[in-house]
């Protein structure tokens with residue numbers, strides 16, 4: 001579509017029970033009480049000139065450009081700060097108002113460079129527009145007086161510049177940073193003529209607390225804050241609305257383009273997940289899509305020690321098909337399988353699992369979601385009946401008490417974190433349960449009421465102790481439990497939870513959290529109004545991940561906190577399409593919509609549609625595939641968009657499994673680590689190069705639109721189809737919408753979903769006859785499974801124990817600027833914020849070991865060792881160390897163990913007993929790895945050049 005700026009109503013939308021009617025320039029309008037006159041005018045298409053107002057932030061009333069007259073009132077009030085009143089008659093344009101506005105504009109322009117024609121904002125500048133709108137033709141004061149025209153530009157941020165010469169000190173940026181992002185990095189410093197925008201302590205953007213979310217850039221009405229990509233390439237000309245491919249928030253963006261070149265990604269105000277906000281990754285870190293490391297040609301090799309050889313698509317696909325057929329003929333149908341990706345679209349994921357079930361003829365399909373949120377699926381389906389979170393993101397606006405457990409939203413789900421922080425600034429209470437003092441515990445204008453810094457591995461004990469307090473202190477919502485829950489299951493659970501071993505006093509000994517804090521937090525959650533639980537991988541990636549999910553579901557049910565706004569149990573999903581990849585039937589035992597293979601009615605439905613018979617026996621999970629490979633019974637694998645060598649636990653075992661296979665096919669954007677063991681490499685396509693859908697953490701189906709042709713020649717779904725066809729199937733999808741139609745046909749929770757509908761409006765599943773417009777809040781009135789279920793959640797300490805050799809507990813997490821194993825973000829300027837993974841260690845533990853800040857340290861566990869540099873901080877408690885896992889040369893997974901969740905095999909990444917000691921630099925394997933990677937790259941380049 002042509003580039004049309006989002007409509008700016010000047011002030012934020014309000015909701016109010018009472019509506020107010022008034023007349024503006026002779027036209028009637030009715031709006032909610034409290035709405036500004038400016039917004040009311042804009043609702044009927046009357047644009048009042050403005051500069052300091054912007055509808056993402058509260059009005060400030062500083063520029064005096066938006067003055068209006070109100071019949072019977074003296075003066076000329078600012079329409080942005082004056083609320084509507086019943087029956088008033090407003091005039092927005094007349095000679096007097098025009099004169100005042102021209103005078104105001106004249107003052108602004110007299111201290112502004114007159115370089116419009118060469119300015120990067122030319123044609124898309126509100127100051128320029130307003131000068132035109134108020135009819136300013138000349139500036140009477142001249143430009144010789146004192147001005148800011150020589151002020152120095154700040155280009156320290158890698159993605160945008162700040163040019164104070166162009167600043168009109170409207171403070172839109174400052175308010176955006178405070179109100180939208182919640183970082184408070186900017187202030188207006190100085191007074192009068194000297195007043196200016198200051199980042200941090202006036203130290204420049206890069207040195208300040210700025211997290212590069214871009215909200216200020218978007219808010220700026222001039223070229224003062226401007227994307228470097230626009231400065232370099234000029235203003236975009238058209239735009240396409242699509243969905244961010246990074247995290248599970250699923251922000252909507254307008255890809256603003258010039259020809260087929262992306263100029264910038266601008267968060268879309270109508271996006272239901274983000275309402276026009278963004279974080280540094282989605283907003284700026286899209287350069288990886290055109291990075292020189294991207295592989296664009298298929299490659300094959302006989303042995304993994306051979307150099308790669310670039311080949312045609314026909315040859316590569318032919319190789320895959322013939323190898324897979326050969327392996328099946330020699331070793332049986334079950335000797336091959338596939339892995340779907342949580343980064344690819346639903347349609348692509350659905351096709352991979354279809355390939356495995358309908359073409360390979362087995363159920364050896366699994367997904368990387370196994371290693372993050374599989375306990376969510378299982379835990380919530382056993383208790384509530386659905387494998388997904390209960391709320392939409394907007395629901396947080398009604399939360400009174402928020403529990404954040406095992407999640408770090410400001411780093412991993414930043415746009416949702418900004419919404420949450422806004423609610424917290426409005427007065428909602430906060431309980432943080434995390435071994436580490438995450439930013440939410442204390443950040444500008446936010447302080448958690450309780451931080452319960454439990455030892456890694458004790459979540460179940462903590463959740464049980466919270467429930468124990470609520471039950472034994474008679475704080476349950478007994479009426480809710482009576483009406484909504486399975487009373488037999490509840491009675492059994494209640495008898496269990498009342499036992500003294502679940503009391504805060506008992507668990508304090510192993511959680512390390514004082515009993516009175518646990519009790520006080522439980523009381524707050526149970527009695528503080530709407531209680532919402534948000535959690536992440538710090539819950540799921542444990543040997544009892546599923547148990548904790550169930551325990552949180554119990555907490556919500558006993559307090560009546562499911563089935564209404566402001567409440568619920570909400571997994572914050574890591575990757576963009578983790579929810580979707582699970583929904584699409586990526587697990588070996590389930591078809592799409594979480595229906596077990598053993599259900600013959602469901603199976604027959606697929607069999608009829610696909611014209612095949614399906615194996616009713618569940619296939620192998622990823623760890624079992626690797627075990628079977630080592631044993632010799634599993635010989636080939638198709639891995640789409642996943643780097644299991646980096647993301648799966650026990651790297652040595654993954655490597656051994658891959659090395660034992662005869663045909664490893666890797667399809668990805670980059671020659672990833674897993675590709676070191678591949679025989680065929682199929683280049684993948686980015687989210688900008690395909691149509692499809694992603695499903696975010698709130699079950700929202702967001703549209704992904706192709707903004708450019710695939711640089712590699714094919715979208716990922718087309719590559720899967722090529723393999724199916726080469727293996728003898730007549731798949732003939734010509735567009736992913738046909739795949740979505742098939743998903744809808746075969747999946748009751750998606751029955752009402754189509755591309756056409758999702759393109760108009762993102763919907764939250766279930767979308768079907770019972771919920772034609774989707775389901776923002778689940779389990780309203782009744783649970784999907786009928787009565788809410790309770791299960792015994794006994795705390796069983798992990799087998800991974802500390803001792804004299806490994807006295808510290810390692811836990812891991814993400815940092816804002818990086819994403820997962822860093823394949824994308826490490827190929828962007830985001831590296832300025834995080835060049836390497838570091839080990840956070842408490843000052844006492846560091847001192848005991850003679851470690852200083854920045855020293856290289858050796859991190860050893862029972863599984864392996866790695867070296868990285870230390871960061872001494874009291875964010876972690878004594879006895880706990882922490883690192884991120886974004887850099888392959890650190891490979892935190894080398895030291896994680898192979899313990900996993902009892903129900904789902906989700907690896908226990910969050911608890912590893914370790915020892916830390918000073919070291920001289922990288923470990924031996926890291927040096928070898930570096931050399932090997934360089935060698936791999938060199939071989940590719942040499943072969944390609946030939």
Ligand code: SF4
Pocket residue numbers: 166167168169170171172173174197219220221222224225
């Ligand atoms: S940088 Fe832009 S938004 Fe901020 S005060 Fe200056 S002109 Fe206004």
Ligand code: SF4
Pocket residue numbers: 173176177181183184185186209210211212213214215216217
């Ligand atoms: S980019 Fe975001 S965090 Fe940084 S100053 Fe602007 S609004 Fe604040």
Ligand code: SF4
Pocket residue numbers: 244245246247248249250251274278279280281282283413414415416
């Ligand atoms: S919060 Fe997540 S979805 Fe939104 S822009 Fe950032 S990475 Fe993308």
Ligand code: FES
Pocket residue numbers: 049050051052053060061062063064065066067078079080081
């Ligand atoms: S827009 Fe109303 S005072 Fe600036």
